[in-house]
Amino acid sequence: MTYFRGIFLLLFVCIPFFVFSQQKVDHTLFRKKIVEKSARFEKDTYFNEARSSFLQEKWDSTLVYTAKQLVLKNNDPELTNYCHFFRGYSFQEKKLFEQAEQSFLKITPDFYFYYHSKAFLGGNALEQHKFEKAIAYYKSVEHLKTDQDLFLEKSRVEHNIGLCYLHLQQFDKAEYYLLKSTKMHETANDTINLVSSYGDLANLYYEQYKDEKAIPYFEKAYQLSKYVSSFNVKATTALNMSIVEENKKQYANALSYRKEFEQWNDSVNNQNKIWNTVQSEKQIAILEKDKDFRILEAYNNVKIAERNGFIYSSIFLLILLGAGTYLYREKIKATKIINDQKKALNELNTTKDYLFSVVSHDLRSPVNALRKQHHKLQQQVVAQDFESLQATIETSTNISESMYGLLTNILHWSLEQRKQLLFQPKVSSLQPIITQVIFDFESLAAAKNIVLTIAIDNTIMANFDRESLKIILRNLIDNAIKYTPEAGTIEIHTSQTELHSHITIKDTGIGFSQEQLNLISNLKEITISNIDRAKGVGLGLLLCTTLATKNNGELRMTNNKTIGATITIVLPNA
Amino acid sequence: MEQLHILLLEDDVAEAQEMISLLNRNDYLVTHVSNTADALKKLHIQHFDMIILDIMIDGKPQGITLAKQLDMEGTQIPFIFLTSMQSRTVFEKAKYTKPFSYLLKPFNEMEFLYTIELAIETHYSQENTLSMSATTAVVAPEFFFVKERQKVVKVNVTTIIYIEVDNKYCHLICERGSYLIKLSLSKIKEILANPDFRQTHRNYLVNVTKIKEMYIEDNLIIMETNHKVPFSGRFKATFLKDGLFFR
Structure with missing residues (x-):
């Protein structure tokens, strides 16, 4: 019997104590107040860290940072108080009650949360079963008027004082405080606390063997527990009821209460199981999410890789394209150069062939x-x-x-x-040049009894290269003498138009063949590629034409009406 | 009137001989050397009016090298390059860019004489003068060159009596007669750079040593040859101020 009561008592005592430190609403307010009141110490790095750790309920960090802050000298007394307060709270949470007590005790009375520390010290003492000490602490808080000052309900203080007296077997005082707190709970309509209070009161009376007073409270607690969601409370009240019924020897009732207790206990287990299931489901869901996230990440990576690949490949392709274009251009350039060179080479080759044929044919005979x-x-x-x-x-x-x-x-x-001919076009008189060339042919003409009729206007000035004009004249006069029969006439005279100067060589020779004239008149320019040596156009004529052109002039060839040929050298005027 | 003194640089003896006789026949005075060292020696000793030089001496284009060297020394002498090939390679290789005259071998007497005329014209930048007519002269600082029959001769500038503007060009009046000079009066004055030649009129440059009489009021100068030269206001003032003619 006594054994049962012991267990039962413990069961009951634990509940209010537990609820006390879990007051959600006041807790939030309490945190807000801490932030508000300690705002001026935010500059202190360690304190700031300690405070944020405290608010995040990281007790170890809080302890470390407050310790660091406390080591510093010249701390503000209020800052020190905060540190001790945080430390006490943290130690308490870590169930290191002695350290917690020491920390709380270091707090000076001018501290804003001084009474809080007292309340905590009370809880601390209660936890350590130092009930008298607890009562002392609680009493120092009891006189406070408003709940708001402490963010904790006064009814709880009263309740805990009652609990302490109950443990100390001072039943009168226990009854006084418990009844007071119960009344407070009743007015506050605080069902769950009321269940505890009724339980405690019932316990109080049961301890004193005042069963008639205890049982109604047990019943009240049991009835009220039906409106409470906590299975623990339901189970405890049911168990209490079964013990009560058992003591009354009402075994059937006791059994039914017992069953109910079992049921609630199972529910608690179930609830735990459900909780565990939910937790594991949550875990699974998190894992799933994580998996999704990983997949997304992997997908993203793939996308990034794809995009990078695309960029790199486009850059590569662009470079390739540029290089290709460049190479293509170079190739075109090279081809053009090669073509030009080929052309030049072909020309040179033709020239060379031509020269060979001249040397072999014209020179051989x-x-x-x-x-x-x-x-x-x-x-x-x-x-x-x-x-x-x-x-x-x-x-x-x-x-x-x-x-x-x-x-x-x-x-x-x-x-x-080979573009190696020394060529200096100058404005000069035609007369001395013609005279100098004729000078060489005078004896030749005389030998053939050819009469040279020379009529040169020595005022005519033209723009030409002297040596090349001499070459032209030498060839033409030589030809004229060669093709003019004995006792013929060669007439050399000059004339001038607005733009050009003319040197005309007119002979009484065989003249040009129709073929030669056709060929010459059909060609704007005589070059080795288009002359036919078989038709009597030789190197001399070719050279003369080339040089006349080089002097910006031309060579005109016609047959006379009667007999012989006329060749005119046309040169630009000065 | 003096012969032109020509320095001939030719290593081929036969060709040199031929040219010497040709030049002598035409009253040119010739000094023949057969290498560049001798040529330089001669050039440093006495004055020549012209150098006729073969481009290829001992198979090397030493002729052009010599010409370049003389140009650098500031020797102002007309050149005639003799060459058997009308190839410009040799001139380009030697980077000889100054206006020059050349004569292609083989040449006849007329060509040779013509080239001498050309060389003088080209050198003194008075083209188409001697080669065009016998009454045209080329002016140089100490001499003026004229054609005497087929050859070129030089005449000392001291024989000039006066020079008179005629249209674009000028007439040079000397004891021998009158010649056309294809230059402006100011250009001639610049070339002569001789204090004896003074301008008395915008159109007249007078050799003051040849003045016989002056009629200042009548703006008239009578020369020794009885030529009459006018004075003009502006030039008379400076002319009288200098007082050079009172001797």
Whole structure:
């Protein structure tokens, strides 16, 4: 019996104490007040850290930071009080009651939360079963008028004082305080606390074996517990009822209460199980979320990788495109250069071929003729035929003269083709140049009885390169003499138009063949690629045309109406 | 009237001989050297009116090297380069960019004489003068060059009596006669740079040593050759102020 009561008592005592420190509404207010009151110490880093740890209920951190803050010298007394308060609270929460007590005791009475510390000290003492001490602490708080000052209900203080007296077996005082607190609970309509109060009162009377007083309270508690959601309370009241019934020997009732107790107890277990299930479900849900998150993250990573890949590949492609374009351009350039070079090479090759053919054909026959003349000379010397000797030597001289002319042409032409001809166009008079060239041909013409009629206007000034004009004139006069028969006439005269100066060489020779004229008139420009040597246009004419063009002039060739040819050199005026 | 003294640099003896006889035949005075060292020696000893030089001496283009060297020394002499090839390579390689005259071998006498005229014209920047007509002269600081039949001769500027503007150009009147000079009067004055030649009129440059009489009131000067030269206000003042003619 007594044994049961002991258990039962303990069961009952625990409930209010537990509820006391879990007052949600006041707790929030209490925290707000702490923040408000300690605002001026926010600059102190350690304190600030300690406070935020405290508000987040990280007790160990709070202890560390407050310790750091307390080590510092010259702390404000109020700041020190806060530190001790936080420390006491934290130790209390960690069930280190002695340390908590020491910390709370260091708080000075001028501290705003001084009475709080007292209340906590009361709780502390109660927890350590130092009931007298607890009563002392609670009594120092009891006189306070309003609840608001402490953020805790006065009824609880009264209740706890009652509890202390109950433990000390001072039943009169216990009854006084418990009844007082019960009344307060009744007026406050605080069902759950009322159940505890009724339980405690019942317990009080039961301890004194005042069963008639105790039982109604047990019943009241049991009845009230039906409106309370806590299974623990329901179970306790039911168990108490079963003990009461058992003591009354009402075993059937006791059994039913017992069953109810079991049921509520199961419910508590169930509730715990449900709680656990919910917790595990929550865990699973979190895991799922985590998984989703991971998947999303992985997905994001993939996307980022994809995007980066895209960027890199586009950059790569752009570079590739640029490089490709560059290479393509370079290739085109190179191709163009190669084509130009090819063209130039082709031209050079044609020139070279042409020169070879000139050398082999045009030079071969006169050399052969010269050879024959030399053989003839030898024979004539052997035969001592001195009369014929003179004629043979003359022929040889003529042959070598014409060969020299040909070679000179080859030289000039190749110089011109290689752009190596010294070319200095200057404004000069035509007269001295023409005179100088004719000077060389006077004897040749005389030998053929050709009359040279020269009519040069020595005021005519043209713009030309002297040496190239000489080459043209030499070739043309040489041809004229060559193709004009004995006793013919060659007329050389000059004239001038507004833009051009003309040198005309008119002979009474065989003239040009129709083929030659057609060819010349059809061609704007005579070059080696379009002349046909078989048709009688030789290197001399080619060179003359080229040089005339180079002097910004031209060569005009016609046949005379009666007989012979006329060639006109046209040069730009000064 | 003096012969032109020509320095001939030619290493081929036969060709040198031919040219010497040709030049002598035309009353040119020739000094022949066959290498550049000798040429330089001669040039430092005496004055030449012209140098005729073969570009290729001993197979090297020493002719141009010599010409460049003389240019750098500030020797002002007309050049004629002799070459057998009308190739510009050799000139380009030697970077010879000054206006020059050249003669292609082989050449006839007319071409040779013409080139001498050209060389003088080109050197004194008075083109188309000697080569165009016998009555045109080329003016140099100490001499003026004129054509005497086929050849060029030099005449001392002291024989000039006066120079008179004629349109764009000027007439030079000397003891021998009158020549056209294709330059402006101020340009001639600049070339002569001789205190004996003084301007008496916008159009007249007079050799003061040739003045016979002056009629200042009548603005008239009578020269030794009885040529009459006018005075003009502005030039008369400076002319009289200097008082150079009172000797």
